Structure formats: structure tokens, C-alpha cells
Amino acid sequence: MSYRTLDDLDDGQRVLARFDLNSPVSVGVVEDNRRFARHARTVRELVDAGHRVALLAHQGRPGRDTFVTLEQHADILAEYLDHPVEYVPDTYGQTALDAIEHLDASDVILLENVRMTDDELPERDPEEHSRSDLVQTLAPEFDAYVGDAYSAAHRRHASIVGFPLVMDAYAGRVMAAEYEANSAIATREFDGEVTMVAGGTKATDVIEVMTTLRDKVDNFLLGGVVGELFLRAVGYDVGRDIDENDLYESQWLANREKIADLIENHPSDLVYPTDLAYADGADERAEVTVAEVKNKDHDYLDVGSDTAEQYADIAANSEAVFVKGALGMFEDERFSDGTTRVLDAIAQGDCFSVVGGGDTSRAIEMYGMDEADFSHVSIAGGAYINALTGQPLPGVEVLKDDGEW
Structure with missing residues (x-):
């Protein structure tokens, strides 16, 4: 085995675990999201095995409204666990060390926002981070490190890449599940057609993914800004x-050169919208075929009904479907048709399916779909893109025993 998981961790250890609980913050209130539920599974397993658990996580960045303490995060996580999580208003000072020292079996503490330390945010090599005060102070207090912050694994931050170089390190359940599913398009061979939903507003990211995977994907279903x-x-x-x-x-x-290259060299892989939806003067959904658009005077907020039907049919008959970006502004129910019809088709089929993190995955919850109907619903953004394109993830690489995941 090339990496160790919680299955390899002896019971009753003193464990430092790194999660990603980064969440939206509205007027100072931290909002619940699926990251808490996912990471709670890892914590529950650690608690049940009698480990003494200290958690590291981040929230926001300095200077932003979302840069707050983790006190509310501890309460939210405790609700998912139905088990106390003590918030410690310190990361690696004496208050934190005292709290770590007094841990008993199955106790859980959440240390302060690790990005409130000077050591965390600089992008440095793992070796340099392993010599930081943060790592050198906390590492001797623990028997093992559990890396579970997959959605931050594309960052070379101290708490992500420093600890595994000086401690026994293990991949948490979120880390292992996310990486296996998200890298499948680059590492697995599928007998049938592979389809990617390529939409959203971040066209540059999606077009980079398309360029990298053009020899792996049979159908790019185009929507949104893309x-x-x-x-x-x-x-x-x-x-x-x-x-x-x-x-x-x-x-x-x-991106116009990359777009032109894809059109020239992979024309049969590109599936274009044939109609688009917009809000008319009465704020109702209206549709127009792309051939009828002579002078763009509307913001197009979804693919049209014919396009949604065509895309859903392609997805339903694919062996694997990867979703990177929504087909419309699904947060507004009037413009959810394209995104939800394709997701429904995926859910009802028997294909291998991965729905990318960020906004798109929220549509599943918003419209009453069941995550269990998809092979994997990611909670990652940037790390998901890196995995799709085969780029190394520093937070994954440092957990490998022999350079092979």
C-alpha cells in the first residue's frame, strides 16, 4: 500500500487532524455546509477509536470579512457529531498546549484558525514548512497526523504539507475519497463514452480542464459563460x-486561442447549446434559439429546453460523467432547468459520476436530489480542478509513502 489511512492507525493515539471547514460568513454568522458533515465522519471514527483529537482548520484570509475565529465552527461540528467539540482560542501557544496536554480518550478540541498564525499562509516547500514554529511546536505533542483537508490540498501551506514530513501521517476519509473520485478521469479507463458538463462563470478554469482532457472526453456539454x-x-x-x-x-x-484550438482539433467532442434562456420584460423565463440572436441584448441565464433535453440524453447514455460548472444560474428556479435536468439524468442512470465542488454541487441539495445517486459529490474547488487536469496536489503528495497514490 502506498499510503496509510485510518485503517492503519492504532487505537488510542494522540492525533492532530487538519480539516477544511472554510465556510460562507454572513454578517458575522458562519453558515453550515456539507464540509462539516463530511469531516464529522472522520472525527466520529477517531472518537470511536478512543483517540485524543486536536483539529486544525482555517477560515477566510486576513483582511476579508470571512476571516473569523473558529468558535462557531466548533459548535456546528459538535452538532453533527452529537459529541462535544471544545473551541480553543489559540493555535500553538501555551493555551493550546495546555488544552492538548489535558486531552482524554475521545476528547475533541478545535484549535484557533490556523491562518491567524504567521507561519501558515506563505507558499513554501514542505521541507521549509516542516521547520516552522507552528510545526515544530505542535508535532511533538502528537503520535500521528491525519490529513483530511482535500479541498485545500492544492495549497503549500504549513499545516497542509509541513506536519507529514516530521510525523507519522495518514489520509483521512475525505482526503482518500475525494482524490480517488476526482482523479478518476485522468487515471481510469472507461469502455463507454466519457462526458463532461463544462459550464459556470469561471471559463478560464473550465477551458484549461477541457484542453488538458480533450483526449479523454468524448462529449463536452457546453453551457454558462463557457x-x-x-x-x-x-x-x-x-x-x-x-x-x-x-x-x-x-x-x-x-482563452480565444485555446478555444480555437479545441474547435479545430476536436470539433466532434464539442456539444453546443442550440437555445438559450433569459428573463423577459415581465421577469418570466423566455427562450431563443442561438441562430435567432442577432444582437445580444439579454444576459442569457440558462441553456434552453431543447438543449437541456439533448444534454440530459447524452449524459444518461454515457459510462462516466464529470460535472465542472453549472449550465445556468440555478439559484433562480426559473433558470435551473438545464442544470437540474442533466443532474437528474445522471442520478437516474448507472454511470460513474462526479459532481464538482463549489456552487454546482449545491444544486443537488437545493432541488431535493440525493447525493447517494451520484458516485461522488465533491466539496473541493481548486483541488478538484488540479485533480481533473492531473496536476499534483501538494497536500496529497506529502501523504504518500513511495511517491505513488
């Missing part, structure tokens, strides 16, 4: 900004 930019490239009057928001033009300029 879809409009590809339509613009083949001559339709869309993919342009109609107000002061620079959503399309900057991404067009940054």
Missing part, C-alpha cells in the same frame, strides 16, 4: 458583455 464563448468563436452574436460587468470579454481575450 458555452457563450464557444458560440461566439463559431460566429454567433453571444459571449459579449452588455453592461459594465467584465464577465465575457476578459475571459474571451485570455
Whole structure:
């Protein structure tokens, strides 16, 4: 075995675990999200095995409204666990060390936001981070380190990459499950067609994924800003900004060569929207075929009904489907049709399916779908992109025993 998991960890250890509990914050209130539920499973397993558990996590970045303490996070996590989680307002000072020293079997403490330390955020090599005060102070207090912060695994931060170099290190359940599912498109061979839903507003990220995976994917279902930019490239009057928001033009300029290359060399893999949806004067959903658009004067907020039906049919008949970006602004029910119809088709089929993290995965919960109907629903954003494109994840690499995951 090339890496160790919780199955390899003897019971009754003193364990330092790194999670990603980063959450939206509204007027100072930390909002619940699926990260708590996922990581709670790892904590529950540690508690049941009688470990003494200290948790490290981050929230926001310095200077942002989301940069708050982890006191509320401890309460939310405790609710999922139905087990106390003590918040410690210190990361590696004397208050933290005292709390660690007094841990009993199955106790859980959550140390203060690790990004409130000077050592955490600089992007440095693991060897340099392993010599930091943060790592050198906390590591001797524990028997083992559990890396479970997959959604931050693309960062070379001290608590992600420093500890595994000086401690026995193990992959947590979230880390192992996320990496295996998200890297499947780059590492697995599928007998049938592989489809990727390529949408959302972050066209640059999605187009990079498409460029990297163009020999692995049979159908790119285009939507969102991505879809409009590809339509613009083949001559339709869309993919342009109609107000002061620079959503399309900057991404067009940054990606038009990659778009042109995909159109020229992989034309049969690209599936374009044939119709688009917008809000008419009465704020109702209206649709127009792309051929009828002569002068873009609406923000297009979803693919049209014909496109949604076509995409759902392709997804339902694929062996594997990877979702990277929504097909429309699904947060508004009027413009959820494209995203939800394709997700429904995936859920009802028997394909291997991975739904990317961030906003897209929220549609599953918003529209009453069951996560169990998908092979994997990711809680990661940047790490998901890295895994899709085969880029190394520093937080994964440091957990490997022999350089092989």
C-alpha cells in the first residue's frame, strides 16, 4: 500500500487532524455546509477509536470579512457529531498546549484558525514548512497526523504539507475519497463514452480542464459563460458583455486561442447549446434559439429546453460523467432547468459520476436530489480542478509513502 489511512492507525493515539471547514460568513454568522458533515465522519471514527483529537482548520484570509475565529465552527461540528467539540482560542501557544496536554480518550478540541498564525499562509516547500514554529511546536505533542483537508490540498501551506514530513501521517476519509473520485478521469479507463458538463462563470478554469482532457472526453456539454464563448468563436452574436460587468470579454481575450484550438482539433467532442434562456420584460423565463440572436441584448441565464433535453440524453447514455460548472444560474428556479435536468439524468442512470465542488454541487441539495445517486459529490474547488487536469496536489503528495497514490 502506498499510503496509510485510518485503517492503519492504532487505537488510542494522540492525533492532530487538519480539516477544511472554510465556510460562507454572513454578517458575522458562519453558515453550515456539507464540509462539516463530511469531516464529522472522520472525527466520529477517531472518537470511536478512543483517540485524543486536536483539529486544525482555517477560515477566510486576513483582511476579508470571512476571516473569523473558529468558535462557531466548533459548535456546528459538535452538532453533527452529537459529541462535544471544545473551541480553543489559540493555535500553538501555551493555551493550546495546555488544552492538548489535558486531552482524554475521545476528547475533541478545535484549535484557533490556523491562518491567524504567521507561519501558515506563505507558499513554501514542505521541507521549509516542516521547520516552522507552528510545526515544530505542535508535532511533538502528537503520535500521528491525519490529513483530511482535500479541498485545500492544492495549497503549500504549513499545516497542509509541513506536519507529514516530521510525523507519522495518514489520509483521512475525505482526503482518500475525494482524490480517488476526482482523479478518476485522468487515471481510469472507461469502455463507454466519457462526458463532461463544462459550464459556470469561471471559463478560464473550465477551458484549461477541457484542453488538458480533450483526449479523454468524448462529449463536452457546453453551457454558462463557457458555452457563450464557444458560440461566439463559431460566429454567433453571444459571449459579449452588455453592461459594465467584465464577465465575457476578459475571459474571451485570455482563452480565444485555446478555444480555437479545441474547435479545430476536436470539433466532434464539442456539444453546443442550440437555445438559450433569459428573463423577459415581465421577469418570466423566455427562450431563443442561438441562430435567432442577432444582437445580444439579454444576459442569457440558462441553456434552453431543447438543449437541456439533448444534454440530459447524452449524459444518461454515457459510462462516466464529470460535472465542472453549472449550465445556468440555478439559484433562480426559473433558470435551473438545464442544470437540474442533466443532474437528474445522471442520478437516474448507472454511470460513474462526479459532481464538482463549489456552487454546482449545491444544486443537488437545493432541488431535493440525493447525493447517494451520484458516485461522488465533491466539496473541493481548486483541488478538484488540479485533480481533473492531473496536476499534483501538494497536500496529497506529502501523504504518500513511495511517491505513488
